[in-house]
Amino acid sequence: MAADVIDGKAFAAKVRGQVAEHVAALKEAHDLQPGLAVVLVGSDPASEVYVRSKGKMTVEVGMKSVEHRLEADTSEADLLAVIDQLNNDPTIHGILCQLPLPGHLDEDLVINSIDPAKDVDGFHISNVGLLGTGQKAMVPCTPLGCLMMLRDYHGSLSGMDAVVIGRSNIVGKPMANLLLGDSCTVTIAHSRTKDLAEVVGRADIVVAAVGRPEMVPGDWIKEGATVIDVGINRIERDGKKKLVGDVDYDSCAARAGAITPVPGGVGPMTIACLLANTLTAACRANNLPEPKGLTA
Numbered sequence: 001m002a003a004d005v006i007d008g009k010a011f012a013a014k015v016r017g018q019v020a021e022h023v024a025a026l027k028e029a030h031d032l033q034p035g036l037a038v039v040l041v042g043s044d045p046a047s048e049v050y051v052r053s054k055g056k057m058t059v060e061v062g063m064k065s066v067e068h069r070l071e072a073d074t075s076e077a078d079l080l081a082v083i084d085q086l087n088n089d090p091t092i093h094g095i096l097c098q099l100p101l102p103g104h105l106d107e108d109l110v111i112n113s114i115d116p117a118k119d120v121d122g123f124h125i126s127n128v129g130l131l132g133t134g135q136k137a138m139v140p141c142t143p144l145g146c147l148m149m150l151r152d153y154h155g156s157l158s159g160m161d162a163v164v165i166g167r168s169n170i171v172g173k174p175m176a177n178l179l180l181g182d183s184c185t186v187t188i189a190h191s192r193t194k195d196l197a198e199v200v201g202r203a204d205i206v207v208a209a210v211g212r213p214e215m216v217p218g219d220w221i222k223e224g225a226t227v228i229d230v231g232i233n234r235i236e237r238d239g240k241k242k243l244v245g246d247v248d249y250d251s252c253a254a255r256a257g258a259i260t261p262v263p264g265g266v267g268p269m270t271i272a273c274l275l276a277n278t279l280t281a282a283c284r285a286n287n288l289p290e291p292k293g294l295t296a
């Protein structure tokens with residue numbers, strides 16, 4: 001039986017619609033406009049596409065959008081000065097510094113210089129600690145988007161066996177924490193995992209965040225499992241440029257109960273959750289009630 005396709009693009013449009021409604025209400029009742037600042041150092045073409053689409057969607061939901069584009073050889077002091085200025089700007093509620101940064105910049109230092117209340121990526125150590133201890137945090141956008149799709153499809157995730165492939169700070173680890181928070185039995189696999197096929201084969205939920213094109217074959221997947229493909233890989237096949245995920249879509253779709261496509265799955269949800277986080281940050285900064293269903 002063919003898998004259900006989880007339509008991240010449509011779900012993301014719905015989430016952005018909810019964000020837009022809430023933003024309009026904030027303006028009406030409190031004369032408050034949430035603002036998002038994106039900082040991009042250097043000009044990686046993939047980042048350019050992503051930053052442009054974030055800016056466009058930010059404006060579409062009625063928020064203020066600011067972009068800071070800095071030269072690839074910007075000094076750490078100059079970057080920290082830009083972040084400091086945004087930290088102190090009351091019209092900015094969310095700050096995202098596009099990763100990866102050029103090699104001469106200390107990523108941990110830069111991320112941890114963002115005001116945790118404005119850290120809409122959820123990468124600041126204090127947000128990581130809050131999430132890890134089950135307290136109210138800013139939750140990383142990509143894992144939050146995956147969680148929203150899983151909750152929408154399954155209702156409760158309680159007791160399900162979940163396997164997350166990848167242990168990065170931006171996807172794998174926060175994803176595992178969120179699944180644990182929803183009472184899944186969580187396994188985190190990585191490049192040193194001994195028998196990945198066997199580990200994946202036990203899972204009711206597989207989240208693939210590896211960065212290797214089409215690495216997970218369908219015969220690893222338990223019949224009826226839900227497959228969330230976080231991977232964004234640009235490859236060339238038959239002379240054509242293509243975007244593929246970390247799972248082999250056709251063979252996985254043949255075994256899975258449900259699967260997210262690439263493009264049109266996790267990616268659009270990431271941007272929708274970035275906007276949701278900016279709205280949440282603006283509400284918290286002004287002691288206003290937070291939107292429901294848009295946080296973990």
Ligand SMILES: NC(=O)C1=CN([C@@H]2O[C@H](COP(=O)(O)OP(=O)(O)OC[C@H]3O[C@@H](n4cnc5c(N)ncnc54)[C@H](OP(=O)(O)O)[C@@H]3O)[C@@H](O)[C@H]2O)C=CC1
Pocket residue numbers: 142165166167168169170171172189190191192193196209210211212230231232233246266267270
């Ligand atoms: N859709 C979206 O919105 C987003 C998509 N992405 C995409 O998600 C993917 C992962 O991103 P990110 O987490 O930043 O990547 P990282 O490179 O930071 O992490 C990759 C992880 O995969 C593990 N890994 C690598 N090779 C293997 C293997 N052969 N078997 C098992 N595990 C392996 C690594 O293990 P180890 O730790 O041992 O090295 C590591 O933990 C990428 O394709 C990226 O483009 C990322 C962010 C957002």
Ligand SMILES: Nc1nc(=O)c2c([nH]1)NC[C@@H]1CN(c3ccc(C(=O)N[C@@H](CCC(=O)O)C(=O)O)cc3)C=[N+]21
Pocket residue numbers: 049050096097098099100121141142232243262263264265266267268270271
């Ligand atoms: N500080 C920081 N935060 C991030 O969240 C962050 C980052 N840095 N660096 C790069 C990665 C990557 N990422 C994507 C988001 C959306 C799509 C997306 O919308 N993808 C579309 C396709 C777009 C296309 O065609 O290229 C889709 O999957 O349908 C992709 C990738 C966020 N990241």
